[in-house]
Amino acid sequence: MEQQRTLVSSDFDHGAFSVAALRWFTGPWDPAPPPATGRRIGFADIEEIRQVTSAFRILDNRLGGGHVRSPVVEYLHTHVGPLLRDGRATQQVRQELFAAAADLTKLAAWLYHDLDRQGIAQRYLIQALAMARHADDHGLGAEILAAMSQQAHYVAQAGQAVDMARTAQAAARRAGLPVLMTECEVMEAHGYAAQEGGARACARALTRAEAGYDRATTAERPPWLDYFDEAYFAAKIAHCFRDLGRPVEVEEYARKSLRMDPTYRRGKTFNIAILAMSLAEQGRLEEAVEEGRTAVDMAAGLTSARVYRYIRDVLGALGPHAGERDVAEFMDYAEERLPALRVRAARP
Structure with missing residues (x-):
């Protein structure tokens, strides 16, 4: 013990x-x-x-x-x-x-x-x-290496995220699974997006991923890859643009990502949250607050530290506008619905 x-x-x-x-x-x-x-x-x-x-x-x-x-x-x-x-x-x-x-x-x-x-x-x-x-099983190995890439990105190890994604691509190539290759390429793009000066490398990796997407989605895949569809792909691209600080593109792909299977409640909460962030960064506060409320409502009942992190990021994006009545009311609402967030500490 x-x-x-x-x-x-x-x-x-x-x-x-x-x-x-x-x-x-x-x-x-x-x-x-x-x-x-x-x-x-x-x-x-x-x-x-x-x-x-x-x-x-x-x-x-x-x-x-x-x-x-x-x-x-x-x-x-x-x-x-x-x-x-x-x-x-x-x-x-x-x-x-x-x-x-x-x-x-x-x-x-x-x-x-x-x-x-x-x-x-x-x-x-x-x-x-x-x-x-x-x-x-090279395919399953590639999927696990891609998960390693995502975790490395989450803990701010962007270079390692790229390395794991590229290793995953080598395993996916051996497995002959085009959809897995696409996933690994977009994970590589996400790693580059988090690096200073990584915008061009990110664009190249995204171009490769998008070029192979149509072929990837028509090929047969194992059951553990069923989650990868157009909405999931769009969500990953939205995350890349979020790290690059391009809120207009984040909004475009975040909206596409919402055409997802509703049973993926946690994933949809992530996607609504990044949509709210992109709207806040564009100064569209009323829309940002509306999407933020939806994300908070979906987060209630989820035991997920990652979801709470996304909600905190929404509050952070709205922080510069905390003096606006609608924004202040939303912050109070989030605090009431999700008291564990301690959102008041995040206010400027």
């Missing part, structure tokens, strides 16, 4: 992702030998893990990481872990088992990331990457 507390409170290790990415390509990655003891497992066991993972992912998108983290970690360590250690299976089944475990482990990482516990989230991502390699 003491080790668990240490891991949960640990910090993001700035060098760990680079080492993990290098090992992805260079090894050694000797496959784990089939254990001599334990019960026989088959494809039915793997399908159960995939269905449970899918159900947890739906709940995460609707409720936020705080509501889902404990049962996911419990299931991973008490059910999936013993199968990996002790289950007897053919090599094919064992590879599929590692792939299913990698996907679930990536979800566990994302739940901790959503709660802003970045150190343990990073460790779960590294473990998920190792599992994907044992499964010899």
Whole structure:
């Protein structure tokens, strides 16, 4: 239990992702030998893990990481872990088992990331990457590397975000998944957007991503890539323009991103929030307050530190106009609906 507390409170290790990415390509990655003891497992066991993972992912998108983290970690360590250690299976089944475990482990990482516990989230991502390699699944490896890129961007490691995105592209190329390549290219663009002087490199990466988008969306994809559609792509582009400080383009793509599946409640909250920010930065205060109220209402009930960060950013964008009655009323409203934000401290 003491080790668990240490891991949960640990910090993001700035060098760990680079080492993990290098090992992805260079090894050694000797496959784990089939254990001599334990019960026989088959494809039915793997399908159960995939269905449970899918159900947890739906709940995460609707409720936020705080509501889902404990049962996911419990299931991973008490059910999936013993199968990996002790289950007897053919090599094919064992590879599929590692792939299913990698996907679930990536979800566990994302739940901790959503709660802003970045150190343990990073460790779960590294473990998920190792599992994907044992499964010899380059596509899933690319997806995990792209997640590493996003986390690196979130913790203000823009250079590392670019490196992870480019490594992810190499894995996606081996997997032959065009939609995954598009995702990795837009993640590369996002990393450049956060770098000083990175606007041109960002534009080049976005051009590559957009050029391959049509081909990407018509190709077959694995179930764990179902979320990537036109709305998700638009949201990623909006985030790039947000980092570049171009609110007009942010608004254009943020509005496109709202044509998304409504079951992705947390993602839609993000997208409405960045739309509100872009409107505030353009001086369109009435519209910004209206969208901000919608984002606050959607955030209520979500246990997500990332959502609270987006709401704080909306308040920050409106801060210079705090003397305006509508803006002041919105700040009071946000404080009432989301008291944990302590939004008064963010006012100028």
